[in-house]
Amino acid sequence: MNNCVENTDLLLDTAQLAALIVLESGGETSRAEEIATIICKSGGRDAEAIVLPTGAFLTVKNCEGKKISAAARIKVRGVNLYKVERANAYSRDFSAGKITLEKLYENLLKLRSSMLYSQSAVILASGLSAALFALLFEPTLGWECLFDMLVAFGATALAQWVGLSSRLKNAYQFTVTFVSSVILALATLASVHFSGIGNFDCIIIGSIMPLLPGLSFTNAIRDTVMGDLISGTVRVVETLLIAVGIASGVGVVLIAYMNMGGVI
Numbered sequence: 001m002n003n004c005v006e007n008t009d010l011l012l013d014t015a016q017l018a019a020l021i022v023l024e025s026g027g028e029t030s031r032a033e034e035i036a037t038i039i040c041k042s043g044g045r046d047a048e049a050i051v052l053p054t055g056a057f058l059t060v061k062n063c064e065g066k067k068i069s070a071a072a073r074i075k076v077r078g079v080n081l082y083k084v085e086r087a088n089a090y091s092r093d094f095s096a097g098k099i100t101l102e103k104l105y106e107n108l109l110k111l112r113s114s115m116l117y118s119q120s121a122v123i124l125a126s127g128l129s130a131a132l133f134a135l136l137f138e139p140t141l142g143w144e145c146l147f148d149m150l151v152a153f154g155a156t157a158l159a160q161w162v163g164l165s166s167r168l169k170n171a172y173q174f175t176v177t178f179v180s181s182v183i184l185a186l187a188t189l190a191s192v193h194f195s196g197i198g199n200f201d202c203i204i205i206g207s208i209m210p211l212l213p214g215l216s217f218t219n220a221i222r223d224t225v226m227g228d229l230i231s232g233t234v235r236v237v238e239t240l241l242i243a244v245g246i247a248s249g250v251g252v253v254l255i256a257y258m259n260m261g262g263v264i
Helices: 002-024 029-042 081-095 101-113 119-136 143-163 173-195 200-211 214-225 229-259
Strands: 047-052 055-061 067-073
Touching: 002 029, 002 047, 002 055, 002 067, 002 081, 002 101, 029 047, 029 055, 029 081, 029 214, 047 229, 081 101, 119 143, 119 200, 143 173, 143 200, 173 200, 173 229, 200 229, 214 229
Parallel strands: none
Antiparallel strands: 047 055, 055 067
């Protein structure tokens, strides 16, 4: 009987851990609820899961018929679709009997703490994507385009480096986005002003593209369509706040520059 209770506790912890990984990695709330309930049913327990963008609540019946509940809050969310895919794959392996519950829990623990890419790789990729977006918005091709790409690369890489720093890493997303937008706008203005060349509009547009919450907005629509109205509304508000943070950060720098006599 004790083993049964312990297994139920482990099953509850494992299902909740899988749901947390999906939420923290940019997955939909419906997917997080589904993966948690599937793990519990595969372990022979009835379960009810309620998942919100800020936390997960799970209730499982133990072998005595008593309900055991657990709640966990999510403080940091990002985008890592690899973790979402792996969490789904591990849960399917458990449902098919390919791995034990203990192995599933061990795999999920390692997955949650793992890093797909280093901080340097993220910064480099962000800068490269910004440079290519700047090229995409160029009205004509020429040597000036190369300058715009270099500035967009440097400004975005600098903004990402500051945003991923230890002091801002756990800050609210609006704060990180606002500070990053201010930095990339300052770097762009300084480069264009002192060099006398460059297309400011293309550089700014390209630089802010990696900051846009595209996946979050997509999940907001998907959650709303799936009937998760609370999660959908929360994600829409979060997306709007990030957009406001980008606009405010760039806008503050531009207004200050024009008030000092600058011309854009």
